[in-house]
Amino acid sequence: MLVCSSITAQQDSLVVVEADEKYFEDQFYFGINYNILVSAPHDISQNSFSYGIIGGFIKDFPINKRRNIGFGLGAGLSFNAVYSDLMATKxxxxxxxxxxxxxxxDYNRNKLSMNFVEFPIEFRWRSSKAEDYRFWRVYAGFKLSYLFTGRSKFVTSDERIVFSNKDIRDLQYGIYLSFGYNTWNFYAQYDLTSIFEDNVYTVDGEPIAPRTLKAGLIFYIL
Structure with a gap:
């Protein structure tokens, strides 16, 4: 905030800069992470690079006078790919x-893709001040995700099998943590729900209930 005061009685103009003591840390965020399968079926392993991309906006709600502690409520999108040797056929x-x-x-790739609308809610601590845009932060929260597309894809040199996978759980949720300084921050998320709906089994009768652990970087833009 710039407050300008002009003194005309044979004095130079005076410009006073004051900080906004009721600032908010509303932020756009963007992140990229590696998806790790946890509790996958026996003998199932990942291959290639299983990735996730997240992006959205978080509204800041400070709760103390210094405004370095508060809550955040947001909405965003995530795009996820998991490459493994768990083959799905319809x-x-x-x-x-x-x-x-x-x-x-002999196959080229076997992918499970999942895209979500996400709603994070988080507890926020930062070392920010009204006049300082570079600070340490620790944000921890809970994220609710709703599936809008989920597909299985299997590709060989001779064929390409792609279909919408109805076994993927529509409503998923997990806990996450981000911390770092300024723009660069580490990000980790652990999903509390499995990728698939209940009572999904392999052809050998083994339950399929893998969860996802995500680790990567998240960037905050003021």
């Missing part, structure tokens, strides 16, 4: 069968 009756990719099949 039968003629619409059911989906899961198994490890057989050794006899």
């Amino acid at each position: 039968n003629a009756n619409g059911t989906i069968a899961y198994q490890e990719v057989p050794d006899t099949i």
Whole structure:
């Protein structure tokens, strides 16, 4: 905030700069992370680079006089890809069968893609001041995610199988933590729900209930 006061009685103009003591840390955010499967079925492993991209906006709600402690409430999108050897095939009756990719099949990639609308709510601490835009931060929160597209894709040199996967859980949620200085911040999230709905099994009868651990970087833009 700039407050200008002009003194005309044979004095130079005076410019006074005052900080806004009721500032907010409203922020756009963007992040990229690596998706790690936790509690995957036996003998199922990841391959290639399983990635996630997040972005959105968070509204700041300070709760103390210094305004360095508060809550944040936001909305955003996330785009996720998990590459593994858990192969999904859709039968003629619409059911989906899961198994490890057989050794006899030479394939290019096997991907599960999931895209969500997300609603984070977080507790916020920072070392900020009204006149300082570079500061340390620690944000911890809970994130609710709603699936808007989920697909399985299996690609070989001869065929390409892609279909919408109805077994992916529509409503997922997890806890997360971000901390760092200024723009660069570490980000980690652990999903409390499994990727798939309950009662999804491999062809061998093993339950499929993997969860996702995400680790990467998040950037905040004022």
